[in-house]
Amino acid sequence: MEIIDKTIQVENKPSITYTHYQSGSDKMCFMFSGTGYTYDSPALYYATLLLLEKKYDIIQIHYSSIDDLLRLPLEEIPELIFQMVNPVIEEVTSNHQYSEYVFIGKSIGTMPIVLEYMNQERFNDSKWIILTPSLKIDRMAYSLLNSKQIAYIAIGDADPHFNFAAIEKLKQKQFQLDIFPKANHSLNIDGNVSASIKVIERILNKIDELL
Known part of the structure; x- marks a missing residue:
């Protein structure tokens, strides 16, 4: 397996860097991290190891100019994130035809996916x-509710992006949905290490089932 770091420069836009775990597989996973929740954080770190065990190629996208982006109104961020990451998706899919795709997103990284x-x-x-999506953005909730795709969604009810009304509607749809009591946006349960570990274990077991 090779691990390759690449940077794409698009005219009049910030450059975007990605890491490609390349093993010659015909299965590809695109991973979109959060801003503070990086690929070294538990859910994404162990998901990466699981995917490698199952012989997936992996693309991990690294955002640029993220501090400037986060100063913008929340409703403006999704389109800008998509414009930032899409050149990576287009480059990878144009250079190699994969038979299977997996998308994993955390927080802000769920926006281009959804x-x-x-x-x-x-x-x-x-x-x-879909890990900890921003369900308080109306477009995010609407897009999920109207999607015909089957997705696994995980979020804690102590997450500031948790939207009770949207969750109740999502429960009626085709999604596999895990709501973790007292879990925050980092999928941690403050003051309870063993419970936090069980949250990550549950998420990884669900990912394993889906793969």
Whole structure:
């Protein structure tokens, strides 16, 4: 296996860097981290190891100019994130034809998945893992509620992005949904290490089932 770091420069836009775990597989996972929740954080770190065990190629996208982005109104961020990451998706899919795609997103990284890629016909048969989505953004909740895709969604009810009304509607849909009592946006339960570990274990078991 090779681990390759690449940077794409798009005219009049910030450069975007990604890491490609390349083993010659015909299965690809695109991973979109959060801002503070990086690929070294538990859910994404162990998901990466699990994917490598199962012989997936992996793309981990690294955002640029993220501090400037986060100063913008929340409703403006999804489109800008998509414009930032999409050149990576286009480059990878144009250079190699994969038979299977998996998308894993955490927090801000769920935005391009939910609002764009889940609605693209070319990814209709893909697998979707949506961790702590920003359900207080109306477009995010609406897009999920109207999606025909089957996704695994995990969020804690102590997460500031938790939206009770949206969750109640999502429960009526086709999604596999885990709501973790007292878990925050980092999927931790403050003051309870063993319970926090069980949250991550549950998420990894669900990812394992989906793969």
